[in-house]
Amino acid sequence: MIPFVDLKTQYASIKPEVDAAIQRTLETCLFTLGDEVAAFEKEFAAYSQAAFGAGVNTGTSALHLGLLAAGIGPGDEVITSPFTFVATVAAIYYTGATPVLVDIDPATYTIDPAQIEAAITPATKAIIPIHLYGQPADMDPIIAIARKHGLTVLEDACQAHGAEYKGKRVGAIGDMAAFSFYPGKNLGAYGEGGMLTTDNAKHNRAVRMLRDWGAERRYHHELKGYNYRLEGLQGSVLRVKLRYLDLWTERRRAIAARYDTMFAGTGLPTPFVRSDVRHVYHIYAIRTPDRASWQEALNTQGIQSGIHYPIPVHLLPAYADLGYRQGQFPHAERAAAEVLSLPMFAEFTEQQQDVVVAAVKELQASV
Template sequence: MGLVFGAFMSFVASVMKVPFLDLSLQHKAIRDEALAALTATYDANRFCLGKDVEDFEKAFARTLGFPRALALNSGTSPLHIAAMIAGWGPGDEVIAPPFTFISTVWGVSYVGASPRFVDVEEGTFNLDPAKVEAAITPKTKGIIAVHLFGQPARIDELAAIAKKHGLFLIEDCAQAVGASFKGQPVGTFGDAGTFSFYPTKNLGGCGEGGALVAKDEAVHTQARHIRVHGSDRRYSHDIIGGNFRMDGFQGALLNVKLPHLATWTARRQTVAARYLAGIRLADVRLPEQPAYGKSVFHQFTIRHPRRDALREHLAKHEVGTDLIYPVPLHRQKCYASLGYGEGSLPVAEKAAANCVSLPIFPELTDAQVDHVIASVNAF
């Protein structure tokens, strides 16, 4: 069903009336352009950073309204780099939501600090600013806000809390490229905004990729040095760094895809509007659309008390679905030592138990969307 995520991450869409996701349609549509760009990069031997990546950084920043952007080798990397720049370390706590992908907090752990999970809002699955404020202690050194499923968090309130308490704020925009909060692009409110270009993302590469955006040029420059072994000149290493370079092929493909992003996003929003208007099932809870934010609908995630039965029903009607995310981070084994018991973050736990994500990608036809709606309503 949907995509098969194997050890080497293949993207195989099964034959269903409505697959959960089918990347092959998008890649077929841009095949000639994509292969021409990839061939040019191959012929020029531009394999690590280089012109394609630089062109992408400029176009990404210009197109999405960022002051500047740094291309990296995954969406996990900017979270790691930002944690290094924030200066977090052992004994420090960083507030983060438990209902997200695990990468959101890997950087915190990599630098020896601890995530402090704070519950999310029922309506949007995003951090609840009131609970964030209440959770701050002398150990709190930062906040990571996630714009989950493409829906902006209440980032103005979170930025105000961060400012008031002198906390480093990261916006994890991995699922929210192009989303905006009160007209301002997400990623521009915090000290760093982080993006993923994993192939299944709204803007996906042909491999791994990510980006960091920072309004403060000093943060950008530090991140740029960390990206290449802590150096700005060859064999001179002023700070601890790593290898976080984007490869040339990703830059080349992302340059081909970026001009299509606005159209693809608009189609996601149209599909979502059709779901929101058409799904009428008792006990179903649709994702809320607060007026402050413009979602880019990376996922369309509904809730139902009999989620597993609904999923089975949809599978029988040849509708692919996925569970994103079935186990919240505070209940993962890797964070068992933090001591969060069952019921400690009830909104996230209920979301994990009741959520099911429906197909949403730009190439879905209206007939497919209507089939999903009819199938849900027939449950």
């Protein structure tokens, strides 16, 4: 079986360092926040070219608290894309605000800046551009629109650790950015984890309070907060893995480039990459209208694949109350019906990739 992601092989490659880091945490017994989390916050913020980092328990929590720090609440509207993991929209709901959706650019799958301004109303307070699959959204026009209308920009960078837009790291382009350290991410914890990065000291203070029951001192609750703290064990693991992130990212980029080269001339739609970004390839997604049969055929040959994401948010039953209808976001809907994610992880061998490519080429040749 060729896995979609191989966390066991990754762990084996760094086992002595990870085990030692975990042992340190076990010995200090600092299991919630603590020194390892504090150190990781500083290291990851610096890596993301941001002044501050606040560790939380999930990327979803980072989105939620970022919106709250910006003052988003009931009666407000937040603009984002329907082609995303459901957490992006769920976080908006958590604040009591209303998600307002805008279609994607059909080439990059990120929010189409040309459609944002038409969606702005007097209730609009923020924009959440999603750096989907590891490719940054087109941030310059998004920032310009936000500044024109006095809106907060909260980057959903949950799939884009280390990605760059015009030479600047995501995480320090908008007012704030949310990252996820779910195990399968480019930088993944051994459990759940997230981070909110920002250059704004007030936003950082608010998030740090909100994640810990709204208090800076124990039992002195200034805000109505949450139990969103990052665990010490996750901080210790993530510190080790952060040291390898650029190495792993370059491996992903090399694997993606090899995919591109090997699929050249087949007519297969492969990822479009903007010339002014550093794509970090959390996902390598091809497209086919025959996705179900292709995925079944690959699975039969022992090749795992994924779908990110099969249903755009506006067509999910849980979010029918948004009031959108099928056909309203045609680019998102078509992408959701056709994208197929191929194996992509830093430890992926050329021999494994050769098997995957040969199988996909055979399927494409039969179209």
